[in-house]
Amino acid sequence: MHYLNELGKYSSLLYQALRSSTEFSTYRKNLFQELVKIGYDSVPIIMLTGVFTGSVMTLQSAYQLQSAFIPISTIGAITSESILIELAAVISSLVLAGKVGARVATELGTMRVSEQIDALESMGFNSVSFLVVPRVLAGILMFPVLYIVASVFGIGGGVAAGFFSGQVPPADFLQGARMYFYPWNVIFGFTKMIVFGYIITSVACYKGYFARGGAEGVGKSTTDATVLGCILVLLADFVLAALLL
């Protein structure tokens, strides 16, 4: 019953957000701020995540495929395909659940417990349009951009790791990567990232918007937003794979 309640509150919040998404002038300034915070500011950490994901993937595949009967280019194929389909989207999203989700939940939670949201409402502002819409929209718009960054740096990191460890020459790596490169995988990755962006930001907004109980409540809402975001990302990953592949 409790979970149904939560789901109902979440749905009504997002319905409100959807209805007020036409009031562009209300959230225009906030949207750009959020785009910078979610997209631009996250680029360095996503680069780092991508490089390490790719290089670890390469080294571990090379370690596992030490057999004379497997062409060395297979390592490139495995690494690049795993990155494009799965790792660039999911690992980045898990990192962003911590970075973006926690921040959004804390911001909104603090505003809630310090009654700033009530103040907005009493001034006649549509608080959902002003606070929730720009954050969710920025997530949907910026996560695919971060997917590009993660993929490129992931595959680049894979090539570099193969080259510097001396186990996979770049030419072999790229040959394998190209042999199994299907554009649909990239589209699938983009789709995942849009969904994940939506989930992380909307869950964080929901948890923050309905925070209760002072500083402790804000902390709880932040934790909830991060944990729930991660779990829902993994769940959505599974559902998307089952539906689209």
Added chain:
Amino acid sequence: MKNEAKIGITVLLAILVAIVGFRFMRDVPIFRQTLEVSAVFDRGDGINRGSLVNLKGVKVGSVSRVNLTPDNRVRVTMQLNEDLRIPVNSEAHLTSLGIVEGKSIVLHLGDSENIVQYGGEIEGVYIEGVTEVLGSKGEELAGDVSASLSQLNQFLQQLNKTLDDDTRQSVDQTLKNADSAMQTIAETLEKNKQDIDQAISSASRTMMQLDTLATDNRPRVDSLLASLEENVNELHKVRTELETASVNLNQILEKINSGEGTMGRLVNDPSLYENLDQLSKEMNELVKGINEDPGRYLKHMSIIEIF
């Protein structure tokens, strides 16, 4: 920097990187056009998008599309380096580069003057790999092997039958005989051991004597060889002199032949001979005249004057 600018830069760079990366992964040259050429094969086993296209072992492009034609053959479309010039009668072989390696396309250039244009088509030849040949020949091979094995089996059975007790006994006997023969040889050797020893030692002595002989006479042999060598050298000198002499003689003979010098004229000019001939005739007549009438020639000569 304003927020809008930051977002703009991020998004623009991301889109640019995405397009470049996409083209890169499709193995389409990022800033260049390609030469698209297709080939039709009977089968397309093992060929995929991204498979390599080789020309004399050098990668010149990759496969961009594989699809079936309406008459159930396989059309493979390749993206090749733009500056590649491929004669229209070239062939594309679908083959495997190694046992482990996947399939790839190997171009064999033709000798035509005409060059394939963008979107053109060349001949495709499907070449069976080792595994396929083994697969199709495997049954035959297995049949052969099994037939050989059954024959071998039969042979062994026959051998077993032939080797009945008598034969076995005779084989046994033969082996025993051989054994006793060996024993006899061993005994003989044992008996004659001293003689053999002596023979070997005397042979060894003879060899030693030969050796000392050779050592003692060494200086003499040496000097002999030295003098022989001198003689040979002399002979060599003589030969050279003879050679020069014969050359000179040749020259002289040549001169004589060509009528140069006294000898030449003597040999080649018949006038001297004719003069001599004439002279001798006249002398004959003179002598005849004197014989017939000596007084006529001698009348002016008194004896005193003569003596």
